[in-house]
Amino acid sequence: MKLYIIITLIIHSYTVRSANICAECVCRDSAKDNQDFLGDNIDCSYYSGAILKTDYVLPSVVYSLDLSSNNITQLEQSGLLKSTTLIELSLNNNAIKEIKTKELHFPQLKWLDLSNNQLEYLDKDAFRNVNKLEYLNLANNRLTTHEKLGFHRLSNLNELILNHNDLGPSLMEANLFDRDGFGLTHKIQSLSISGINLNRVPDNFFSDAYDIRTLIISKNNLSDTFEFPFTLEYLDLSDNPIKEISEEDFSDLPGLKVLKLNNLRIKEVPEYVFTPLHGLGQLELERNKNLTVFSSLAFGREVLDDPDDFVLERLSLKGSRLTKLEKDLAVPFGQLNLLDLQGNPWRCDCELTWLKTLQIEPEYYEHLRCAWPKPFYNSKIFELDSKYFSCTLSTHHVGLIIAAITFCVTLALTAVYIFVYIPKHQSRGSCIANMASASTAYTMLPINSPRSEP
Numbered sequence: 429m430k431l432y433i434i435i436t437l438i439i440h441s442y443t444v445r446s447a448n449i450c451a452e453c454v455c456r457d458s459a460k461d462n463q464d465f466l467g468d469n470i471d472c473s474y475y476s477g478a479i480l481k482t483d484y485v486l487p488s489v490v491y492s493l494d495l496s497s498n499n500i501t502q503l504e505q506s507g508l509l510k511s512t513t514l515i516e517l518s519l520n521n522n523a524i525k526e527i528k529t530k531e532l533h534f535p536q537l538k539w540l541d542l543s544n545n546q547l548e549y550l551d552k553d554a555f556r557n558v559n560k561l562e563y564l565n566l567a568n569n570r571l572t573t574h575e576k577l578g579f580h581r582l583s584n585l586n587e588l589i590l591n592h593n594d595l596g597p598s599l600m601e602a603n604l605f606d607r608d609g610f611g612l613t614h615k616i617q618s619l620s621i622s623g624i625n626l627n628r629v630p631d632n633f634f635s636d637a638y639d640i641r642t643l644i645i646s647k648n649n650l651s652d653t654f655e656f657p658f659t660l661e662y663l664d665l666s667d668n669p670i671k672e673i674s675e676e677d678f679s680d681l682p683g684l685k686v687l688k689l690n691n692l693r694i695k696e697v698p699e700y701v702f703t704p705l706h707g708l709g710q711l712e713l714e715r716n717k718n719l720t721v722f723s724s725l726a727f728g729r730e731v732l733d734d735p736d737d738f739v740l741e742r743l744s745l746k747g748s749r750l751t752k753l754e755k756d757l758a759v760p761f762g763q764l765n766l767l768d769l770q771g772n773p774w775r776c777d778c779e780l781t782w783l784k785t786l787q788i789e790p791e792y793y794e795h796l797r798c799a800w801p802k803p804f805y806n807s808k809i810f811e812l813d814s815k816y817f818s819c820t821l822s823t824h825h826v827g828l829i830i831a832a833i834t835f836c837v838t839l840a841l842t843a844v845y846i847f848v849y850i851p852k853h854q855s856r857g858s859c860i861a862n863m864a865s866a867s868t869a870y871t872m873l874p875i876n877s878p879r880s881e882p
C-alpha cells in the first residue's frame with residue numbers, strides 16, 4: 429500500500445511536471461507528424477517569462493525543443509537543458525552572451541540553432557556533451573577569434589553557419605581547419621561564412637577540407653577569386669568586389685551544380701569562362717551593375733550547335749547592364765527551363781529579335797524591356813511587335829537625308845537651268861525654226877547644188 433502511494437506520487441509528480449511544460453508550451457507528438465523519431469516536439473518560443481529559471485523538466489522522450497525568442501541571457505542549470513533523446517534544439521533569437529563548459533547535455537543532439545544571440549565566447553568544452561552535433565548555426569553573433577570559439581569537440585559536424593560574425597581578421601592568421609586554430613573537422617560538407625569581413629582567402633585555406641560540397645562566402649570584401657575546393661557542388665561568391673572572372677577560376681570544379689555570382693564588379697563574362705563546368709545546372713549573375721558584355725562563347729563553342737552537353741537549366745542575368753545578346757545563344761538558351769533577363773537596358777533592334785522566339789514564362793518577361801530606341805523606351809519586349817525591332821531605322825534616317833539632299837540638288841539644278849539657259853529657252857521656237865531651215869537648207873542642198881552647178 430505504502431509502495432503504491434509512493435509510485436502514484438512519483439507518477440503523479442512526473443506527469444504534473446511534464447504536463448506543466450506542455451501546459452505552458454505547445455507539445456505535439458512527433459509520431460503524428462509522420463516522423464521516424466518518437467517523442468514530443470515542444471514549442472516554447474515566445475514564452476513570456478523566465479523559462480529556464482522555472483523548474484521544468486522535459487518528458488522522457490522528446491524529439492525537438494524550441495526555446496527561441498525568449499530573451500534568454502544565459503544558460504543555467506535548467507531541467508530543460510538535459511535530455512538523452514533530444515535531436516533538435518532551437519535557442520535562436522535570444523540574448524545569450526556565452527556558453528560555458530557544462531551547460532548543454534544532449535548526447536543525441538544533431539541540430540542546434542544559436543543564431544541571433546550575442547555570443548562572444550564559447551568555452552572550448554562547451555560542446556563536450558553535444559558531440560553528435562551535425563548542424564550548427566552561429567550566425568549573427570559577436571564571435572571573433574579562435575581563442576573564444578573552437579569546434580574541436582564536433583567531429584560529426586556536417587554543416588556550419590558562421591554568417592555575420594567578425595571573424596575575417598582572425599581567419600587571416602588561424603586556419604578554420606587547423607587543430608591549433610578553430611579545429612573544424614575536415615569532414616565538413618557545408619560551410620557558410622557570409623558577411624564575416626573577409627578581405628582575402630589565404631592560400632591553401634581549404635586544402636584540408638576534402639569533402640566540402642557547399643561554400644557560401646558572399647557579402648565579404650574579396651576582390652579576387654581564390655583556389656576553390658574541387659569537391660564543391662554549390663558556390664556562392666555574391667556581393668564581393670570581384671573585378672574579373674576567367675576560365676581558370678572554374679577549371680577544376682567538375683561537380684559544381686550551382687554557381688552564384690550576383691552583385692560583383694565584373695564588366696564582362698568572357699568566352700569559355702563556364703566551359704569547364706559540365707555539371708552546372710543553375711547560374712546566377714544578377715545585379716552586376718558593371719556587366720555590359722556577355723560573350724556568346726561563355727559556355728564554349730560546342731553548345732552553340734549541339735546543346736546535348738548543355739545541362740544548365742536555370743540562368744538569371746537579372747538587373748545587370750547588358751544591352752545585347754548574340755543570336756548564337758538561341759540554341760542553348762532555348763533549352764533552359766528558366767531564363768531571367770529582366771532589368772537590363774536592352775537595345776531593341778534587329779539583333780535582339782531572336783529573344784522573342786524563346787519560351788519565357790510571363791512572370792519573367794514583365795520587366796524584360798527596351799531601353800533603346802527612344803520611341804520604345806520601357807516597352808515590353810514580348811509585347812512589342814517584331815517589325816519594330818529594326819536595324820533599318822537608322823538607315824531610314826540616312827535615306828531621308830539622302831532624299832532631302834537629292835531634292836535640294838535637283839531644285840538647285842533646275843534653278844540654274846532656268847536662269848542660265850533662259851534666253852535660249854525664250855528663242856526655242858526660232859532655234860527649232862533655224863534647225864528646220866538648216867535642215868531644209870541641207871536637204872535642199874542636193875537639190876540646189878545640181879541647180880547651182882550648172
Ligand SMILES: *[C@@H]1O[C@H](CO)[C@@H](O)[C@H](O)[C@H]1NC(C)=O
Nearest residue numbers: 476477498499500501502523
Ligand atoms: C530582456 O531581458 C532584459 C534583462 O534580462 C530586459 O532588460 C529586457 O527588457 C528584456 N527584453 C524583452 C523584449 O523582454
Ligand SMILES: *[C@@H]1O[C@H](CO)[C@@H](O)[C@H](O)[C@H]1NC(C)=O
Nearest residue numbers: 625626627628649650651652
Ligand atoms: C576591402 O579590401 C580592400 C583591398 O582589397 C581594402 O583596401 C579595404 O580597406 C577593405 N575594406 C574593408 C572594409 O576592410
Ligand SMILES: *[C@@H]1O[C@H](CO)[C@@H](O)[C@H](O)[C@H]1NC(C)=O
Nearest residue numbers: 670671693694695717718719
Ligand atoms: C562600376 O560602375 C560604377 C558606376 O555604376 C563605377 O563607379 C565603378 O567605378 C565601376 N567599377 C568598376 C570596377 O569598373
